[in-house]
Amino acid sequence: MVDKKVNITDKASIATSFYKAIKSFGTALPVLIGVILLIGLFKVNISSKLISSIFTGEIFRDTFFGSMIGSVLAGNPVTSYIIGGELLKEGVSLFAVTAFITTWVTVGLIQLPAEASILGKRFALMRNVLSFLLSILVAIATVLTLKVLT
Amino acid sequence: MKFKKEKNTKKSSKNLYYNFSFLIVVVILYIVLFFLKPDKLINSLYASWDIFVSIIPVLILVIFLMGISNYLLKPKKVLKYLGKKSGFKGWFLAALFGILSHGSIYIWYPLLKDLKEHGMRTGLVAVFLYNRAIKIPLLPIMIFYFGIYFVTILCIYMIVASIPQGKIIEIIEDKYIGRRGENV
Numbered sequence: 441m442v443d444k445k446v447n448i449t450d451k452a453s454i455a456t457s458f459y460k461a462i463k464s465f466g467t468a469l470p471v472l473i474g475v476i477l478l479i480g481l482f483k484v485n486i487s488s489k490l491i492s493s494i495f496t497g498e499i500f501r502d503t504f505f506g507s508m509i510g511s512v513l514a515g516n517p518v519t520s521y522i523i524g525g526e527l528l529k530e531g532v533s534l535f536a537v538t539a540f541i542t543t544w545v546t547v548g549l550i551q552l553p554a555e556a557s558i559l560g561k562r563f564a565l566m567r568n569v570l571s572f573l574l575s576i577l578v579a580i581a582t583v584l585t586l587k588v589l590t
Numbered sequence: 591m592k593f594k595k596e597k598n599t600k601k602s603s604k605n606l607y608y609n610f611s612f613l614i615v616v617v618i619l620y621i622v623l624f625f626l627k628p629d630k631l632i633n634s635l636y637a638s639w640d641i642f643v644s645i646i647p648v649l650i651l652v653i654f655l656m657g658i659s660n661y662l663l664k665p666k667k668v669l670k671y672l673g674k675k676s677g678f679k680g681w682f683l684a685a686l687f688g689i690l691s692h693g694s695i696y697i698w699y700p701l702l703k704d705l706k707e708h709g710m711r712t713g714l715v716a717v718f719l720y721n722r723a724i725k726i727p728l729l730p731i732m733i734f735y736f737g738i739y740f741v742t743i744l745c746i747y748m749i750v751a752s753i754p755q756g757k758i759i760e761i762i763e764d765k766y767i768g769r770r771g772e773n774v
Contacts, residue, residue: 453661454657454661456660457657457658457660457661458653458657458660458661460657460660461653461654461656461657461660462653462657464656465649465652465653465656467609468609469609470609470610470612470613471609471612471613473613473642474609474612474613474615474616476638476641476642477613477616477617477620477634477635477638478616478619479637479638479641480634480635480636480637480638480639480641481616481619481620481623481634481638483634483637484630484633484634484637485623485630485634517723517725517728518649518652518728518731521728521731521732521735521736522641522645522731522735524735524736525734525735525736526641528735528736534740538740538744541732542723542744542748545722545723545725546719546720546723546748554699555699558699558702558703559699559702559703559706559715562763562766563712563715563716563759563763566758566759566762566763567716567719567720567755567759570716570755570758570759571720571755574720574751574754574755577751578744578747578748578751581747582740582743582744582747585743585747586739586740586743589739589743590739
């Protein structure tokens with residue numbers, strides 16, 4: 441009898457977990473569709489020339505710009521992977537894309553006021569500045585290691 | 591309790607409003623493009639459709655893994671294992687819980703504040719937040735775009751980088767507290 445009760449509770453908990461997952465995904469869906477439509481728009485209307493004028497292929501410059509853009513933008517990490525993957529196809533360097541997807545999730549300029557008000561201004565500022573700097577190092581180290589190993 | 595529920599509902603409807611506003615702005619851009627360059631509009635829609643179709647299987651897998659992660663990890667469990675004087679275990683668990691944690695980051699701020707007030711090391715809070723960047727349910731889509739080698743190397747470096755970040759924050763905080771005699 442007790443086992444049966446536990447089983448029912450467990451099933452309900454699994455159902456709730458999946459309901460939450462679908463709900464959370466559903467909330468992000470309009471942005472996801474918006475981003476995909478925006479990428480389609482960019483792919484057709486923005487020339488590779490323009491992209492390569494921003495990302496010149498110079499390691500530090502590209503990584504810095506990638507980090508800057510990722511820090512300002514925010515949202516579901518899936519969005520950053522899609523944008524990053526498409527940028528890569530357009531010829532943007534892996535250094536810039538890695539820095540971009542890393543800062544997207546580790547640096548949150550948009551969340552900064554909330555983080556500062558709850559966890560403290562000093563902590564939030566230090567954490568975001570360090571995350572920004574570390575993202576540049578992580579991006580460079582990742583791509584160089586990948587080049588050595590593959 | 592009722593107040594908290596109302597606050598959450600307000601926040602989620604605000605998020606939904608923001609998300610739809612973004613989509614509406616993109617749709618407006620498409621409408622503008624329709625009047626300026628109708629041929630490019632069709633090409634843009636085709637390009638978007640191709641991207642969407644290619645990621646559908648991965649998105650389904652992501653939803654499944656998110657459900658599993660929701661079921662296995664609850665914020666209360668994290669509270670149980672991340673106390674003060676946790677030593678190496680604390681750093682390891684902070685990184686692990688950061689990786690396994692799910693949902694919006696806002697959910698975790700109050701819990702982390704609570705843990706901090708109960709003696710959780712500041713460095714561990716930073717480690718937890720940095721490792722939130724690694725999302726197990728989202729790894730398939732990351733691998734789809736960047737390959738398994740890249741994802742593995744990036745994840746390892748991110749976990750490693752979170753430790754000096756936590757240490758540096760702790761050193762600075764300790765120095766500041768020592769100078770000001772303040773209690774953070």
